[in-house]
Amino acid sequence: MSLVRLNIKGISYSQTQNGAYALILSEVEGDRKLPIVIGAFEAQSIAIALEKEIKPPRPLTHDLFKNFADRFDILIKQVIIHKLVDGVFYSSIICERDNIEEIIDARTSDAISLALRFDAPIFTYKNILDKAGIYLKGSEQDKMSEDDEEDDILVDQLVLDEEEHSSGSTDYKKLSLSELNSLLEQAVVAEDYEAAAKIRDEISKRN
Numbered sequence: 237m238s239l240v241r242l243n244i245k246g247i248s249y250s251q252t253q254n255g256a257y258a259l260i261l262s263e264v265e266g267d268r269k270l271p272i273v274i275g276a277f278e279a280q281s282i283a284i285a286l287e288k289e290i291k292p293p294r295p296l297t298h299d300l301f302k303n304f305a306d307r308f309d310i311l312i313k314q315v316i317i318h319k320l321v322d323g324v325f326y327s328s329i330i331c332e333r334d335n336i337e338e339i340i341d342a343r344t345s346d347a348i349s350l351a352l353r354f355d356a357p358i359f360t361y362k363n364i365l366d367k368a369g370i371y372l373k374g375s376e377q378d379k380m381s382e383d384d385e386e387d388d389i390l391v392d393q394l395v396l397d398e399e400e401h402s403s404g405s406t407d408y409k410k411l412s413l414s415e416l417n418s419l420l421e422q423a424v425v426a427e428d429y430e431a432a433a434k435i436r437d438e439i440s441k442r443n
Contacts, residue, residue: 239316239359244286244348245269247279248428258433259348261358268369270317270360271433272325278345285352298349305354309333315351317344317360320368323437367440370424370432408438 245260257279261270274282281298295303305312310333319326327347329340342350351358408416416439423432 237361237363240362240365241265242270242317242358242360244282244352244358247283259345261360263365263369268365268371270365270369271436272344273433274345278343278349281349282345282352285349298346298353301350302353305331312350312354312356313337314356315342315347315358317347317358317364320364320440322441323434325364325368368433368436370420370436408435411438413439413442 241264242261243264245262248258248260257274257276258271259274259279259282261272262268263270281296284292284296285298292299304310310331313330313332315327315329317325317327325344327342327344329342329347329350331338331340348358350356408419411419416435420432420435420439423435
């Protein structure tokens with residue numbers, strides 16, 4: 237199976253549940269986006285790693301792991317999102333010490349937090365991106381490119397934890413496939429990637 241390299245596009249607020257965020261990954265050589273729902277703590281850790289100039293007064297958990305790994309000459313070479321089951325992504329951290337390579341199972345949010353701190357590349361398999369990726373067409377992709385500054389603002393807000401967002405949740409299980417596909421298109425246009433991820437997962441379960 238071929239690997240596809242991913243970059244971090246940004247983090248968006250959850251529109252359907254409190255305390256949740258959508259981490260948006262983008263394929264390097266393509267237009268598809270891979271939204272992954274993560275918790276507030278993980279989102280904050282990733283945001284701080286993205287915002288290089290922000291240094292917490294005490295090490296966060298992922299910073300502590302980085303310090304520990306540096307002290308014992310452990311290198312993270314890459315992160316691979318290798319499996320998707322019932323909407324849950326599974327990842328592996330590829331490490332090396334004394335020229336011996338080890339593979340460690342990890343939550344995707346933790347793996348990406350560490351990849352950022354080690355400047356390690358992030359990959360997924362093509363079949364996972366084919367199944368879970370969201371393709372943005374022309375004008376939508378252009379709008380995403382124009383929103384880079386908004387992503388920076390979002391990171392600042394997330395680091396400061398200044399806002400709470402809430403709204404009602406939708407029971408997607410009760411909707412038909414045509415209704416789900418329509419909602420998915422609306423969510424992508426509205427850039428509500430957390431909702432899009434949930435709708436996409438429900439569609440995947442039925443296919």
